[in-house]
Amino acid sequence: MSTAAVLIGALFLDAALGEPRWLWTRLSHPAVVIGRLIGWCDDRLNTGDQRRAKGAAVLVLLVVGAGIVGSAIQLGGPLLVIPAAAILLAQKSLVQHVQAVADGLRLSLGDGRRAVSMIVSRDTDGMDESQAARAAIESAAENLSDGVIAPAFWFLVAGIPGLLIYKVVNTADSMIGYRTPRHEAFGWAAARTDDVMNLLPARMTAVMIALVSGVTSARAIRTEAGRHRSPNAGWPEAAMARALGVALSGPRAYHGQMRDFAWVNPEGRRDLNPRDIDDAVAILWRTWGLGLALCAVLAITL
Numbered sequence: 001m002s003t004a005a006v007l008i009g010a011l012f013l014d015a016a017l018g019e020p021r022w023l024w025t026r027l028s029h030p031a032v033v034i035g036r037l038i039g040w041c042d043d044r045l046n047t048g049d050q051r052r053a054k055g056a057a058v059l060v061l062l063v064v065g066a067g068i069v070g071s072a073i074q075l076g077g078p079l080l081v082i083p084a085a086a087i088l089l090a091q092k093s094l095v096q097h098v099q100a101v102a103d104g105l106r107l108s109l110g111d112g113r114r115a116v117s118m119i120v121s122r123d124t125d126g127m128d129e130s131q132a133a134r135a136a137i138e139s140a141a142e143n144l145s146d147g148v149i150a151p152a153f154w155f156l157v158a159g160i161p162g163l164l165i166y167k168v169v170n171t172a173d174s175m176i177g178y179r180t181p182r183h184e185a186f187g188w189a190a191a192r193t194d195d196v197m198n199l200l201p202a203r204m205t206a207v208m209i210a211l212v213s214g215v216t217s218a219r220a221i222r223t224e225a226g227r228h229r230s231p232n233a234g235w236p237e238a239a240m241a242r243a244l245g246v247a248l249s250g251p252r253a254y255h256g257q258m259r260d261f262a263w264v265n266p267e268g269r270r271d272l273n274p275r276d277i278d279d280a281v282a283i284l285w286r287t288w289g290l291g292l293a294l295c296a297v298l299a300i301t302l
Contacts, residue, residue, distance in 0.1 A: 001078050002298070002299050002302060003155065003156055003159060004156060004295045004296075004298035004299040004302065005295075005299040006078050006081055006082055006085070007085065007152060007155055007156060007295050008292060008295045008296060008299060009078070009082040009086075010081075010082050010083075010085035010086040010089060010155070011086075011089065011091070011152070011288070011291070011292055011295070012292075013082060013083060013086035014086040014087075014089040014090070014091050014092055015091055015092050015288065016092070017086070017092065018091075018092030018093045018096060019087075019092070019093045029087070030087060030088065030167070031088075031167065031171060034062075034167065034168055034171045035171055035175060037062070038058075038062070038171060038172050038175050038176065039175065041058045042175070042176055042183075042186065045058060045186070046176075046182065046183070046186040051185035051186040052185040052186070052188050052189070054186060055176070055185065055186035055187055055188060055189050055190065056188070056189035058172075059169070059172060059189045059190050059193060062168045062169075062172065063165050063168060063169065065168075066161070066164040066165045066167070066168040067161045067164070067165055069164060070159070070160040070161030070162070070163065070164040070165065071160075071161050073160045073164075074159050074160045074161060081159070081160055084160055085151075085155055085160060085163060088151055088163050088164070088167055089147070089148060089151055089152065090143065090147030090148060090151075091147070091148045091284070091288050093147075094140065094143050094144065094147055094148065094284065095281055095284055095285070097115075097118060097119045097139075098119070098136050098137075098139060098140045098277060098280065098281055098284070099277070099278075099281050100115040100118070101115040101116045101119070101132060101133070101135075101136035101274075101277055102133070102136070102274035102275075102277035102278055102281075103115070103274075104116075105129055105132060105133065105273075105274045105277075106274050109127075109128070109129060109132070112127075112129065112132045112133075112274075113125065113127055113132055115132075115136075116132045116135050116136050116139075119135075119136065119139045119143075120135045120136075120138075120139055121254070122135065122252045122253060122254050123252075123253040123254060123255070123256065126253065129272075129273060129274075130270065130271050130272045130273070131252070133272035133273055133274060133276055133277050134246070134247075134248060134250070134272050135252075136277050136280070137240060137244070137246070137248060137272070137276060137277060137280045138237055138240075138248050138249065140240065140277075140280045140281065140283075140284055141205075141209070141233075141236040141237045141239070141240035141248075141280070142233045142236060142237060144205055144209075144236055144284055144287060145198065145201055145202045145205040145232070145233070145235070145236045146170055146198065148287075148288065148291070149201045149204055149205045149208070149287075149291065150166060150170070150197070150198055150201035150202070150205075151163050151166055151167065152291060152295075153200065153201045153204065154166040154197070154201075156295075156298070166197055169190060169193050169194050169197055170194055170197070170198075172187070172190035172194070173187070173190045173191050173193075173194035175187075176190055177190045177191030177194060178191075195231055195232060198232040199231075199232065202232035202233065202235040202236060203232075203235050205235065205236040205239070205287070206221055206225070206235035206236050206238060206239040207239075208287045208290050208291065209236060209239035209240055209243055209283060209287055210239050210242070210243070211290060212283060212286035212287050212289075212290055213239075213242075213243035213283055213286075214243075215239060215242045215243050217242070220238075220242060221235070221238045221239050221242060222238075223238075224237075224238035224241060224242065224264045224265050225237075225238040225264075227249070227262040227263065227264050227266075228249060228262070228264055229249075229261055229262075234249075234264060237249065237264050238264050238265065240280060240283065241264050241265035241268055242265055242268075243283055244268075244276055244279055244280060244283075245268050245269055246265065246268040246269045246270070246272055246276060247263045247264065247265050247266055247267070247268040247269065247270045248263070248264045248265060248268075249261050249262060249263055249264040250262070250263045250264075250270075
């Protein structure tokens with residue numbers, strides 16, 4: 001059974017089941033286990049001198065460990081690899097979390113704020129409806145790349161070991177890959193490695209969003225992506241902004257401090273609402289469908 005065919009099974013399984021509460025209330029999700037391990041290393045090793053070297057050593061050990069575990073899973077064949085890969089994909093859970101913001105906003109602003117606080121790290125207490133919707137759409141675009149397209153890409157490249165290594169690196173980046181006094185040195189290796197591993201998937205995601213949405217200006221997406229503070233996240237966000245005709249990114253608050261980020265697609269509409277989130281969710285599914293079709297082509301031709 002080809003790697004692409006196995007990935008098709010994993011994509012369908014994830015889309016059907018997502019992250020069943022009955023399972024993950026009884027067991028620790030692999031991402032949670034990875035996060036706890038990274039947190040333990042951060043607490044005990046991110047001190048004193050040589051923090052950059054310590055952070056790099058931690059990342060190397062995590063990557064080697066992920067490769068060993070992934071190789072052991074790979075030996076189990078498709079019956080083990082398909083559910084393992086499905087667990088590490090995030091299409092269904094992404095859709096559910098993003099759609100929850102639209103559903104919450106339709107009930108009340110408070111419900112929408114609570115829902116969006118589950119998927120973004122910025123301050124949400126003072127958000128209006130448009131800001132909450134924008135945050136949800138940005139999360140949809142970025143996590144489509146980080147949680148679906150990139151894991152699928154690395155699975156196609158290197159099977160379950162590649163997928164697990166990507167998840168370890170991406171989780172480390174999300175926890176310690178910040179330019180803060182505490183993490184700038186210790187998280188440097190995680191942040192740079194994540195940038196490299198997402199270089200192609202982020203741009204692939206942008207192309208796929210554009211294709212399923214009828215966006216024809218590659219130059220515009222490239223220009224808008226350059227406005228973003230991230231070298232990779234700007235690509236899917238730029239494509240999503242053009243697809244919906246809205247402005248994304250822009251100023252927002254973290255820990256009570258306003259950050260004056262540039263707008264992506266600044267000429268786009270800035271008054272967003274739950275219907276825009278619905279449209280973004282539809283794009284998530286159409287992009288997933290395109291990815292599935294591409295896997296089918298690979299399975300047939302390779």
